[in-house]
Amino acid sequence: MSRVRLLIGTQKGAFIATSDGARRKWEIDGPFFGGWEIYHITGSPADPNRLYASQSSGWFGQLIQRSDDGGESWQPFSNDFSYASEAGTHQWYDGTPHPWEFARVWHLEPSPGDPDTVYAGVEDAALFRTTDGGSSWTELAGLRTHNSGPSWQPGAGGMCVHTIVLDPVDPDRIFVAISAAGVFRTEDGGSTWQPINRGLRSDNLPDGGAEVGHCVHRIAMHPSRPQVLFMQKHWDVMRTDDAGDSWHEVSGNLPSDFGFPIAVHAHEPDTVYVVPITSDSEHYPPEGKLRVYRSRTGGDEWEPLTSGLPQENCYVNVLRDAMAVDGLDPCGIYFGTTGGQVYGSADQGDSWAPILRDLPRVLSVEVQSLP
Amino acid sequence: MIRVTLPQHLRELAHVKSEIVLEVSGTPTQNRVLDALESAYPMLRGTVRDPATMRRRPYIRFFACEEDLSNIDLEALLPAAVANGSEPLRIVGAMAGG
Numbered sequence: 434m435s436r437v438r439l440l441i442g443t444q445k446g447a448f449i450a451t452s453d454g455a456r457r458k459w460e461i462d463g464p465f466f467g468g469w470e471i472y473h474i475t476g477s478p479a480d481p482n483r484l485y486a487s488q489s490s491g492w493f494g495q496l497i498q499r500s501d502d503g504g505e506s507w508q509p510f511s512n513d514f515s516y517a518s519e520a521g522t523h524q525w526y527d528g529t530p531h532p533w534e535f536a537r538v539w540h541l542e543p544s545p546g547d548p549d550t551v552y553a554g555v556e557d558a559a560l561f562r563t564t565d566g567g568s569s570w571t572e573l574a575g576l577r578t579h580n581s582g583p584s585w586q587p588g589a590g591g592m593c594v595h596t597i598v599l600d601p602v603d604p605d606r607i608f609v610a611i612s613a614a615g616v617f618r619t620e621d622g623g624s625t626w627q628p629i630n631r632g633l634r635s636d637n638l639p640d641g642g643a644e645v646g647h648c649v650h651r652i653a654m655h656p657s658r659p660q661v662l663f664m665q666k667h668w669d670v671m672r673t674d675d676a677g678d679s680w681h682e683v684s685g686n687l688p689s690d691f692g693f694p695i696a697v698h699a700h701e702p703d704t705v706y707v708v709p710i711t712s713d714s715e716h717y718p719p720e721g722k723l724r725v726y727r728s729r730t731g732g733d734e735w736e737p738l739t740s741g742l743p744q745e746n747c748y749v750n751v752l753r754d755a756m757a758v759d760g761l762d763p764c765g766i767y768f769g770t771t772g773g774q775v776y777g778s779a780d781q782g783d784s785w786a787p788i789l790r791d792l793p794r795v796l797s798v799e800v801q802s803l804p
Numbered sequence: 805m806i807r808v809t810l811p812q813h814l815r816e817l818a819h820v821k822s823e824i825v826l827e828v829s830g831t832p833t834q835n836r837v838l839d840a841l842e843s844a845y846p847m848l849r850g851t852v853r854d855p856a857t858m859r860r861r862p863y864i865r866f867f868a869c870e871e872d873l874s875n876i877d878l879e880a881l882l883p884a885a886v887a888n889g890s891e892p893l894r895i896v897g898a899m900a901g902g
Contacts (some may be wrong), residue, residue, distance in 0.1 A: 468812075496847075509847040512849065
């Protein structure tokens with residue numbers, strides 16, 4: 434029977450939960466890197482025992498940890514994320530030019546085919562890549578030096594590359610999302626980039642339909658259909674059918690179209706999950722009810738999934754990297770909250786159960802399907 | 805021979821239990837001590853000083869002989885008691901709440 438391994442990054446360390454294919458009983462290991470912020474911990478699709486973790490701290494800066502044995506042991510690898518060229522400036526909160534300064538790694542995206550190749554999305558916004566298992570990192574500087582770069586501004590959480598989507602068919606095509614610049618796409622392996630935000634509307638911009646400046650929270654793709662992307666924007670759930678050339682809104686009947694994570698079912702490319710949050714002023718679920726919403730129509734028509742989730746007095750958030758789906762059948766889905774709970778569903782979201790209740794604030798959740 | 809104490813997180817990262825002893829070539833300055841520290845414990849590179857600027861991280865403090873040395877010139881001589889090994893250079897995580 435298959436197994437699953439949950440990789441959980443929190444504000445005070447990482448945790449690993451494992452289960453058999455039934456996904457009812459979980460063994461918990463951790464904390465790893467206790468006391469450190471783990472923005473992201475993830476595994477290589479090419480070698481499930483190869484794990485990478487972004488470990489950081491306001492005191493001691495950034496570290497990258499790597500495990501070659503499924504998380505039993507870890508070693509720090511290179512933490513040198515030097516920008517490849519003169520850093521230049523972006524806009525600061527007050528509109529003045531501000532030098533690009535590395536702060537932390539938000540997201541690690543391992544290559545589907547090579548455990549030694551990993552992309553790293555960092556704050557201040559830039560994309561790095563290692564091809565030697567984390568021993569060295571090289572910036573793909575064409576993103577940061579895009580001619581719109583000097584106009585990018587940080588969101589409240591910083592100015593970061595937080596989402597990296599690798600096209601499973603075309604290795605030269607990569608999508609990234611930047612808060613608060615929007616989505617960018619490369620067709621040449623990262624040398625040149627273009628903003629792909631046509632169709633987005635953001636009321637917090639002077640020109641709501643601007644080419645850049647949108648606070649995109651997360652994008653997701655089903656590997657069988659790389660032309661189709663789903664987006665949870667600051668407000669609005671969006672969809673593109675042409676790899677980002679144009680977007681249209683699919684918020685439909687959601688109680689709120691503000692939120693952070695978005696995920697696509699492992700086996701149904703038109704089944705999508707979001708977690709609506711009341712507003713950008715109130716980062717908690719509407720009516721104190723924690724509800725995952727599922728669309729089985731590729732958006733527009735959404736149904737609340739509530740069985741096993743708290744339906745009163747719940748005021749947690751689910752952050753952008755804190756939801757994941759496994760590859761088992763039926764598909765499992767998992768998310769972690771800012772209140773330290775990790776919930777799992779082994780039946781595509783129809784019912785939920787807590788896996789962990791009292792962790793630190795959960796920053797990321799990934800899941801590996803193991804033989 | 806320079807004695808150095810590290811904050812808990814860095815001791816764990818370096819797999820050391822108590823204070824460490826470093827061989828520092830030439831007259832001991834903070835920069836030379838940090839060079840020796842990062843050479844002996846490569847996993848600590850970037851954790852005490854920013855790798856881009858090579859300056860002390862904002863929430864790191866250097867104490868010795870009951871004095872705060874955090875803001876002295878990185879090339880200034882360390883106190884004699886640190887240089888002769890009778891007192892440790894204390895690398896401390898600043899109090900910052902949270």
